[in-house]
Every structure is written in structure tokens, then in C-alpha cells.
Amino acid sequence: MSTHTPESGTIPSMDSSNTRRDATRRKLFEAAVTLIAEQGFSSTTVDEIAERAGVAKGTVYYNFASKNVLFEELLRHGIELLATSLQAAADEVTDRGGSRIDALDAMIRAGLDFISRYPALTQLYVAELWRTNRAWQSTLMVVRExxxxxxxxxxxxxxEQEELSEEIDIPLTASALFGMVLVAALDWQSYQPDRSIDDVHAALSRLLQGRVSGRSAEGP
Amino acid sequence: MSTHTPESGTIPSMDSSNTRRDATRRKLFEAAVTLIAEQGFSSTTVDEIAERAGVAKGTVYYNFASKNVLFEELLRHGIELLATSLQAAADEVTDRGGSRIDALDAMIRAGLDFISRYPALTQLYVAELWRTNRAWQSTLMVVRExxxxxxxxxxxxxxEQEELSEEIDIPLTASALFGMVLVAALDWQSYQPDRSIDDVHAALSRLLQGRVSGRSAEGP
DNA sequence: TCCCTTGCACTGACTGGTCAGTGCAAAAAG
DNA sequence: CTTTTTGCACTGACCAGTCAGTGCAAGGGA
Known part of the structure; x- marks a missing residue:
């Protein structure tokens, strides 16, 4: 069991000392992430963010140096959460002796969990991750890494454990897996939000485990 | 052999009568697609687009009703190209008696080709496709479909041909495949642009065909 | 041959509005 | 008393969209 509390379900708490200031910053993150996911960074105004957070505009600038800085901190904050959650899922499996393949499967599940819990944050990453020439490019590189x-x-x-062929291209396979889960999950959220997460997870597992092509399940 | 000419390699020609006006519109598409891919829609100005296209701002409004309309036409134009190219790849294989699995593989290849030929266009779709509350939402739905x-x-x-298990979830698998190719290709372009397309294609094929997990090649 | 007209494509200065960021005095909170 | 938040007026840069006017090629009349 991890120590993080889910808070309101939109954006998670930080390392979370409980000062008044942190509460304000959290409210601003929550407001910003949904607005920016919907409208994009440039067409979201600071006035909107302040209003949705229920805070005066001056407060935004008291807490963050600029709109850009607010956004960068949001990005960093979010990715930390995802990476931690993926790592925890993998560790949990391997610690009790599961295979690495099982760990991969657990990470897919953790990825789906994350995306369904923080859809706005996810949309926002997707929209920004492959852009060039933006102020926060370097932040994003780190975040992706x-x-x-x-x-x-x-x-x-x-x-190494010989569970996977040594022929596979590790970086490229990692990207591909990432993309598979990402796009499937976003489409799930956007176009078939009623389906259960187990359903989606099962479909992706099947695809990954190669039970899709060749009808191999029928053999003896 | 199809009749379309690749033009400059940035954005393809339309059905293309060769009037002056069409040439201008094409220049504007080319300029807009790269700028918007880099900076996003809202932070790209009409002045920038005009300047890069080498025309006056008024010309933009002579040719398109608004910045929004210019962008929508760009989206429609681009997706038509992708869909056509995927369909052609699939048909080409099945017409000469290849399996549907081979057709899927050919589509992956066609997808990679497309992305490497029009990277800016691709980035642009990714950035916009899962946003909500935007003016061109309905256009995007059609485009995705x-x-x-x-x-x-x-x-x-x-x-139907019993080449794939009837257990697979068709819409979700389609999304997942799409995402796999998309993200792998974008990462390839952004982070390892030197690799050959054959290399990338091979890695994705291996992943899809289930030759990744289980080391099945070693079995008795 | 020259001049005038017509209409298409394009031009670029200008307008009206928007928005990030500032400054500050006064009120809450702790 | 210090830290944080509020409310609000203000500035200056920036930008989508407009519009009166230019350039030019084709036609037609004399």
C-alpha cells in the first residue's frame, strides 16, 4: 500500500506539507490541468485559471513566477506520479516472484489506471510531447525519459532472464507499448467510456501476448 | 501507379487544377502545417503563416474564411491522404492473394511511410485528436473515423477468414495498433532519426506477431 | 496599334479587442 | 508581526480580421 492520497481525483497532492500555500497551489494545478487539456495552453487565460480555482489573479502570480512556470511545474509533478505508479506496479509483481512478463502486464494495468484517473493530464502530455520549439521542450524531454x-x-x-527474445529493440518496443496503451486508453475514454477497465486490459494483454495472430490457442 | 505528385515533400497537392489560386492555397497549407505542428494552433499567428508562405496577410483571408477554416481544411486534406494510403497498401496485398495478416503488416509500413513523409502533419493530429471543446471537434471525429x-x-x-481469433476486440485492437505505430514512429523521428524505416518496421512486426514474448522460437 | 474596362488575386496599414503581467492598499490567516 | 490572499485598475504588447486600393492579364472597341 502506497502513502499517496487520491484527493479529489483530478490532480494529486504534492509531497504535501499542509500549509495554506500548498493548498492554493494544488487548487491552481487542478484548475489549470483541465482547462489546458481542453483548450490548449495558449488559449487558456490566467484569468480563467484563477476563476476556476476560486482565487484572485494576483494569487497566481504570488505563487508562480509566470504562466509558463505554472505549466512546467504541472508537467513535472504529473510525470513523477506516472513513473512512480508504473514502477510500483512492476516492483510489486517481481518482489513476490512474478515473471517480467507479468510485470509488463501489471504496468499496462497501472497505465490504464493512471489514464482513467487523470484523463486531463494525459491529454495534455499527448498534446505537448512531440512538439518542437516550445519553451518547456527540455522539461518534456526529461519527463518522457x-x-x-x-x-x-x-x-x-x-x-536477461530470457523471458523475451534478445532480438527485440528495447527502446522502440518500449515506445510502441507506451503508445499502444496510451492511444487505446484515450480512445476508450473518448468513445466507449462505459467499458470496464478489465475489459480493456484483457484486450490489450491478448494483443501483447501474441494470442491475436495465428490462432495459436487452438493447438494442443 | 497513382497519379499524385509528391511536390515538395511537406504537404501534398490537392486534386489540383493548376490555377494561381490553388498554388497559393498549397503554399499556405505548407506554411501552416509546420508552424502549427511546432507551436500549436493558438500560438501560431496568421501573420507568421502568411510570412512563411511568402504572401500578404490579406491573401490568407482572400483564400480562407478564417484561421479556423484554414486549419479545418488542412485536417481534412491530410486525413484523406492517410486513409487512401492505408487502403491502397491493404488492397495491394490482398489483391494479389496475400493474407490479411500480411495486409496489416503492409498497413504498418504505409503508416510509417506516411509519418516519415509528413511528420508535421502527424504531430498536429496527435496534438489535437483527443482534445475536447474545440471548434473543429466534429471535423476531427470524422477524420479519426x-x-x-x-x-x-x-x-x-x-x-472472418479465421486468420485472427474471433476473441479480439476489433475497435480496441485497431486503436491499439494505430497507437503503437504512431508513438513508435514519432519517437523514432524525434529521438533516433538515423534509423532506417526497415529497421523500425521489423521491430514493430516482431512485436505484433507475438515473436516477442515467450521465446517461442526455441521450443521443440 | 493604343486605350479603356473588367474581374481576379493579392496587398498591407489599420482597428478593436484580448490578455499576461504589474502595483498597491487593505483584509484575512496564522 | 509575518505570510498569504484579495480586489481592482492599469499598461503595453500582440493579433484576428477588415478594407480601400494596387497589379495585371484578357477582352473589346475604334
């Missing part, structure tokens, strides 16, 4: 590395590590261990 | 349907059809035929 942090998440992908977790997946790559498990893949690498799996190859 | 158009591309995903092509993949779903091949999957459905594959199930």
Missing part, C-alpha cells in the same frame, strides 16, 4: 526508462528497464531484465 | 475504419475492416476480414 523518466517514464520510458521504467518500461525499458523491465524489458531489459526480461531479456 | 475515416482512418480507424480502414484498419477495422482489415481486422474484421481477418477474423
Amino acid at each position: 523518466r517514464a520510458i526508462t521504467v518500461v525499458e528497464n523491465v524489458l531489459r531484465e526480461a531479456v | 475515416r482512418a480507424i475504419t480502414v484498419v477495422e475492416n482489415v481486422l474484421r476480414e481477418a477474423v
Whole structure:
């Protein structure tokens, strides 16, 4: 059991000392993440963010140096959460002797959990992650690295344990897995929100485990 | 052999009567697609687009009713190209008696080709496709539908031909495949642009065909 | 041959509005 | 008393969209 509390379900708490200031910052994060996910960074105004957070505009600038800085901190904060959650899922499986393949499967589940819990945050990453020439480009590089590395590590261990062929291309496979879960989950949220997470997870597992092509399940 | 000419390699020609006006519109598309991919829609100004296209601002409004309309036409134009190219790849394989699995593989290749030829266009779709509350939402729904349907059809035929398990979830698998190719390709372009397309294609094929997990090649 | 007209495509200065960020005095909170 | 928040007026840069006017090629009349 981890120590983090889910709070309101929109954006999680920080390392969370309980000062008044932190509460304000959290409210601002919550407001910003949904607005920016919907409208994009540039068409979201600071006045809107302040209003949705129930705070005066001056307060935004008392807490963050600029709109850009607010956004960067949001990005960093969010990715830390995802990486931690993926890592925890993988560790939990391997610690009790599960295979690396099982760990991968657990990470897929953790990814789906994350996306369904913080859809706005996810949309926001997708929208920004492959852009170039933006102020927070370098922040995003770090952020991406942090998440992908977790997946790559498990893949690498799996190859070492001979659970996976040593022919696989680790970085590329990690990206592909990431994309598979990401896009499937976003489509799920946008177009079939009624389906259960187990359902979606099962479909992705099947695809990954190669039970899709070849009808191999019918063999003896 | 199709009749379309690749033009400059940034954005393809339309059905293209060769009037002066069409040439201008094409220049504007080219300029807009790269700028918007880099900076996003809202932070790209009409002045920038005009300048990069080498025309006056008024010309933009002579050719398009508004900045929004310019963008919508860009989206529609681009997706038509992708859908056509995927369909052509699939047809080409099945017409000469290849399996549906081979057709899927050909579509992956076509997807990679497309993304490497029009990276800016691709970035732009990714950034906008899962946003809500935007002016061109309905356009995007249509656009998405158009591309995903092509993949779903091949999957459905594959199930009918008993090349794929009837247990698979067709819409979700289509999304997942789409995402796999998309994210892998974007990462390839952004972070390892030197790798050959064959290399990337091979890695994705391996993942899809289930040759990744289980080391099945070693079995007795 | 020259001049005038017509209409299409394009031009770029200008307008009206928007928005990030500031400054400050006074009120809450702790 | 210090830290944080409020409310609000203000500035200056920036930007979508407008519009009166230019350039130019084709036609037609004399």
C-alpha cells in the first residue's frame, strides 16, 4: 500500500506539507490541468485559471513566477506520479516472484489506471510531447525519459532472464507499448467510456501476448 | 501507379487544377502545417503563416474564411491522404492473394511511410485528436473515423477468414495498433532519426506477431 | 496599334479587442 | 508581526480580421 492520497481525483497532492500555500497551489494545478487539456495552453487565460480555482489573479502570480512556470511545474509533478505508479506496479509483481512478463502486464494495468484517473493530464502530455520549439521542450524531454526508462528497464531484465527474445529493440518496443496503451486508453475514454477497465486490459494483454495472430490457442 | 505528385515533400497537392489560386492555397497549407505542428494552433499567428508562405496577410483571408477554416481544411486534406494510403497498401496485398495478416503488416509500413513523409502533419493530429471543446471537434471525429475504419475492416476480414481469433476486440485492437505505430514512429523521428524505416518496421512486426514474448522460437 | 474596362488575386496599414503581467492598499490567516 | 490572499485598475504588447486600393492579364472597341 502506497502513502499517496487520491484527493479529489483530478490532480494529486504534492509531497504535501499542509500549509495554506500548498493548498492554493494544488487548487491552481487542478484548475489549470483541465482547462489546458481542453483548450490548449495558449488559449487558456490566467484569468480563467484563477476563476476556476476560486482565487484572485494576483494569487497566481504570488505563487508562480509566470504562466509558463505554472505549466512546467504541472508537467513535472504529473510525470513523477506516472513513473512512480508504473514502477510500483512492476516492483510489486517481481518482489513476490512474478515473471517480467507479468510485470509488463501489471504496468499496462497501472497505465490504464493512471489514464482513467487523470484523463486531463494525459491529454495534455499527448498534446505537448512531440512538439518542437516550445519553451518547456527540455522539461518534456526529461519527463518522457523518466517514464520510458521504467518500461525499458523491465524489458531489459526480461531479456536477461530470457523471458523475451534478445532480438527485440528495447527502446522502440518500449515506445510502441507506451503508445499502444496510451492511444487505446484515450480512445476508450473518448468513445466507449462505459467499458470496464478489465475489459480493456484483457484486450490489450491478448494483443501483447501474441494470442491475436495465428490462432495459436487452438493447438494442443 | 497513382497519379499524385509528391511536390515538395511537406504537404501534398490537392486534386489540383493548376490555377494561381490553388498554388497559393498549397503554399499556405505548407506554411501552416509546420508552424502549427511546432507551436500549436493558438500560438501560431496568421501573420507568421502568411510570412512563411511568402504572401500578404490579406491573401490568407482572400483564400480562407478564417484561421479556423484554414486549419479545418488542412485536417481534412491530410486525413484523406492517410486513409487512401492505408487502403491502397491493404488492397495491394490482398489483391494479389496475400493474407490479411500480411495486409496489416503492409498497413504498418504505409503508416510509417506516411509519418516519415509528413511528420508535421502527424504531430498536429496527435496534438489535437483527443482534445475536447474545440471548434473543429466534429471535423476531427470524422477524420479519426475515416482512418480507424480502414484498419477495422482489415481486422474484421481477418477474423472472418479465421486468420485472427474471433476473441479480439476489433475497435480496441485497431486503436491499439494505430497507437503503437504512431508513438513508435514519432519517437523514432524525434529521438533516433538515423534509423532506417526497415529497421523500425521489423521491430514493430516482431512485436505484433507475438515473436516477442515467450521465446517461442526455441521450443521443440 | 493604343486605350479603356473588367474581374481576379493579392496587398498591407489599420482597428478593436484580448490578455499576461504589474502595483498597491487593505483584509484575512496564522 | 509575518505570510498569504484579495480586489481592482492599469499598461503595453500582440493579433484576428477588415478594407480601400494596387497589379495585371484578357477582352473589346475604334
